[in-house]
Amino acid sequence: MQLRYDSIEGLIQAAREAGKRISDVVLEQQALQMEEEKQAVYGRMAETFSVMEQSVSQGMREGLRSTSGLSGGSAYLMGKYAKNGGGICGPVFSGALARALAVSELNASMGRIVAAPTAGSCGVLPAAVLSIQEARGLAVDQCIMSLFTASAVGMVIAKNASLAGAQGGCQAECGAASAMAAAALVELAGGTPEMAGHAVAIALKNILGLVCDPVAGLVEIPCIKRNAAGVANAFAAAEMALAGIQSAIPADEVIIAMKRVGDAMPVALKETAEGGLAATPTGKKLYRQVFGETGGQGCGVSCRGCHS
Amino acid sequence: MNVFDIIGPVMIGPSSSHTAGAARIGRIAGALLEEPVKSARIFLHGSFAKTYKGHGTDKALVAGIMGMKPDDERLKHSLELAKEAGISVEFLTQDIENAHPNTALIELTGISGKQVSLQGASVGGGNILVEKVNHMPVEISGQYTTLVVMHRDAPGTIAGVTNYMGSLGVNICNFRLSREQKGGTAVMTIELDSRVGPEVNEHIKQLPNIIGSVMLLPD
Numbered sequence: 001m002q003l004r005y006d007s008i009e010g011l012i013q014a015a016r017e018a019g020k021r022i023s024d025v026v027l028e029q030q031a032l033q034m035e036e037e038k039q040a041v042y043g044r045m046a047e048t049f050s051v052m053e054q055s056v057s058q059g060m061r062e063g064l065r066s067t068s069g070l071s072g073g074s075a076y077l078m079g080k081y082a083k084n085g086g087g088i089c090g091p092v093f094s095g096a097l098a099r100a101l102a103v104s105e106l107n108a109s110m111g112r113i114v115a116a117p118t119a120g121s122c123g124v125l126p127a128a129v130l131s132i133q134e135a136r137g138l139a140v141d142q143c144i145m146s147l148f149t150a151s152a153v154g155m156v157i158a159k160n161a162s163l164a165g166a167q168g169g170c171q172a173e174c175g176a177a178s179a180m181a182a183a184a185l186v187e188l189a190g191g192t193p194e195m196a197g198h199a200v201a202i203a204l205k206n207i208l209g210l211v212c213d214p215v216a217g218l219v220e221i222p223c224i225k226r227n228a229a230g231v232a233n234a235f236a237a238a239e240m241a242l243a244g245i246q247s248a249i250p251a252d253e254v255i256i257a258m259k260r261v262g263d264a265m266p267v268a269l270k271e272t273a274e275g276g277l278a279a280t281p282t283g284k285k286l287y288r289q290v291f292g293e294t295g296g297q298g299c300g301v302s303c304r305g306c307h308s
Numbered sequence: 309m310n311v312f313d314i315i316g317p318v319m320i321g322p323s324s325s326h327t328a329g330a331a332r333i334g335r336i337a338g339a340l341l342e343e344p345v346k347s348a349r350i351f352l353h354g355s356f357a358k359t360y361k362g363h364g365t366d367k368a369l370v371a372g373i374m375g376m377k378p379d380d381e382r383l384k385h386s387l388e389l390a391k392e393a394g395i396s397v398e399f400l401t402q403d404i405e406n407a408h409p410n411t412a413l414i415e416l417t418g419i420s421g422k423q424v425s426l427q428g429a430s431v432g433g434g435n436i437l438v439e440k441v442n443h444m445p446v447e448i449s450g451q452y453t454t455l456v457v458m459h460r461d462a463p464g465t466i467a468g469v470t471n472y473m474g475s476l477g478v479n480i481c482n483f484r485l486s487r488e489q490k491g492g493t494a495v496m497t498i499e500l501d502s503r504v505g506p507e508v509n510e511h512i513k514q515l516p517n518i519i520g521s522v523m524l525l526p527d
Contacts, residue, residue: 005309030311044312051318067322068362107321110364110384115434116315119324125315147315154314163314164432180314217355218362219322290362 003029005155008197008251015193022183022193023148030148042144048114049144052103052126055113059102066108068290071220075102078228092135096235097228099127104227108220117154117163120219121177123227125150128181128234132188142188149187150180153200160252161259165212165271168262174223174230175207175258181234182241191242201247203237204254209261211269213276216287222277317434318379325410326356326363329430331383332450332527333412334372336438337426340456340522343418347396348373354409356430357401366399369412377527378434408437444486444495451526452481452499457512458519461487461494465517469496472511478502493519 003014003025015022031038060079065072078101081087082094104123107113116125129143129150154163157176162168182199186192191199207230215221247254268275277283319328338345350369352360360366364384371386372378374393382389390397404411408429415425427440428448438448441456448454459465466485473480479501487494509523 026311034310041311045315048312048315048318067364110320110322110327110367112318112379112381113321114316114318115324118433119319119321119328122321148311151311151314155309155311158309158314166432216362217359291358 005152006159008153008156008200008255011152011156012193012197021145021149021187022152022196023145023187026148026152027145045147046140046144049129049140049147051112051114052116053130055103055106055111055122056099056126056130057102058111059104059106060098064105064109066105066218066220067110068108068216068218068220070216070218070286070290071108071224072105074224075099075105092131093232093235095134096127096131096231099130100124100227100231101224103127104224108218108224116150117158117176117180118165118173120165120223121173121227121230123224124174124177124230124234125181125184127227127231128185129188131231132185136188138188146184146188149196150184153180153183156252157255157258160255162262167270168258169265169270170210170212170223170226171204171207171258172262173212174226175204175210177227178207178230178233178237179203181231182237185234185238186241189238189242191238195241197251198245198247199237199241201249201251201254202240202245203233204251204258205247205249206233206237208254208258209265211265211276212271213269213278214271214273215278215283216290217271217273217278218290221283221286319434320364320368320379320381320383323363324434325430325432326359326365327368327383328378328434329410329432329436330356330365330368330412331372331376331378331380332434332436333426333428333430333438334369334414335375335377335527336372336428336448336450336524337414337416337424338373338375339524340426340441341416341418341422341424342520342522343420343422344393345373345395345416346419347398347417349398349400349415351400351402351404351413351415353402353404353407353411353413356410356412360399365412369414370397373414373416407439441495441497442493444488444493445484446486446495446497447482447484448497448524449499450524452501453503453526454500454524455496455498455509455512455521456524457496457498457521459494459496460517460519461489461491462517465494465515466496468515468517469498469512472515473498473500476504476508478504478508
């Protein structure tokens with residue numbers, strides 16, 4: 001069956017018919033599409049995964065600060081907290097939060113990251129995959145394969161809605177990343193393709209309407225903590241789906257709803273740094289702290305790309 | 309669209325448009341100069357002008373000019389590295405009429421005195437569009453193997469280049485021509501579907517009426 005990435009249902013059906021994981025059918029199709037050997041495409045994803053691993057460990061360092069000076073150090077604190085008893089929900093959960101913060105803070109400090117799907121949401125997927133890998137002792141091969149499932153979900157969202165904060169708000173960035181991560185988690189936990197579909201639907205439903213309102217137009221406040229929230233949401237969605245809970249609204253309809261919500265969102269809440277947290281007194285004060293008194297509110301330009 | 313458009317690119321943060329895209333624009337400017345840079349004047353417009361410090365756009369542009377790719381970890385230190393290499397760098401903010409909000413205009417002078425100017429925009433997700441080379445309109449996305457051919461505006465010059473490409477079995481996916489004035493200097497930008505070796509560029513330089521040719525490779 002031809003895989004076209006125009007629906008989550010299509011991914012599930014293709015996997016079901018082949019009797020394989022979603023990631024297996026995606027890798028096979030991508031090799032054909034790119035006119036490359038399967039092993040070569042897998043190898044590129046393996047390199048990508050290893051950059052993710054490096055970005056987690058680099059982002060966890062003590063004393064990491066962003067270029068603007070507005071953020072940094074959260075991952076270090078969270079990592080210490082996770083190791084020191086594991087917190088309320090245990091070390092898997094607090095470790096995942098720490099990893100998401102680490103990659104996102106590394107991004108803000110001009111470190112090397114993998115956009116997944118964007119730089120603004122780069123912490124969610126590596127945090128999910130590396131945390132379940134550690135918790136379950138999973139083979140690296142499984143983790144790399146799960147990235148094909150995640151990216152297939154991302155492609156469906158890109159085709160039917162958007163992956164840019166300037167077009168769809170944060171639901172299109174951290175929201176999409178969360179849905180991608182939820183699908184990867186379900187696959188890595190041994191769930192079925194159908195369960196992965198429900199996890200995608202649940203993850204997106206939970207963040208529907210989330211606005212993109214970066215303080216000073218920078219990929220820091222609130223983006224970094226929203227990466228942590230994104231991985232928390234991915235775990236919540238995956239756990240529910242693995243428990244056999246179904247989404248009443250199918251994933252593909254949720255994605256269409258996400259598109260419509262994004263379209264209805266005012267421009268001030270789509271990465272222009274003119275609304276939401278960016279427009280709070282403290283948000284404006286931080287803007288002046290970084291860029292000086294001139295320039296007015298936000299970047300002053302509807303740039304449509306600050307953290308796409 | 310493929311899986312690496314979703315999980316990728318590997319890049320230095322924080323912003324695909326303000327950092328990765330800026331590095332790509334700078335890299336094309338550096339490649340067009342074809343010699344080590346002595347000085348760079350960089351004009352920033354719109355959102356680039358307002359937010360370049362917070363996003364490291366300045367560092368990314370200079371890194372690109374020095375030949376670094378968007379995932380090069382030295383990018384963060386490019387301003388210091390440029391200083392060590394004796395490259396003088398000046399940043400200015402300027403309104404450029406009808407330009408995309410993320411636009412940079414780069415003027416480079418090489419060690420031999422050769423000069424190149426380039427205007428490029430970062431159009432989202434790390435994708436770029438170079439819109440002017442030496443003040444002449446062009447269209448370079450940087451996603452393909454691209455030939456930028458300076459030539460005299462004379463009959464048969466374009467056919468000479470495109471017939472040669474055809475004879476190699478290489479397909480042209482985008483072609484743009486512009487000129488300063490009739491009979492003056494003109495520029496062809498040719499984006500190709502397949503990779504070709506540097507000997508192809510060397511051959512083009514030998515064709516009639518060609519002033520110079522540079523081959524750009526995607527990163």
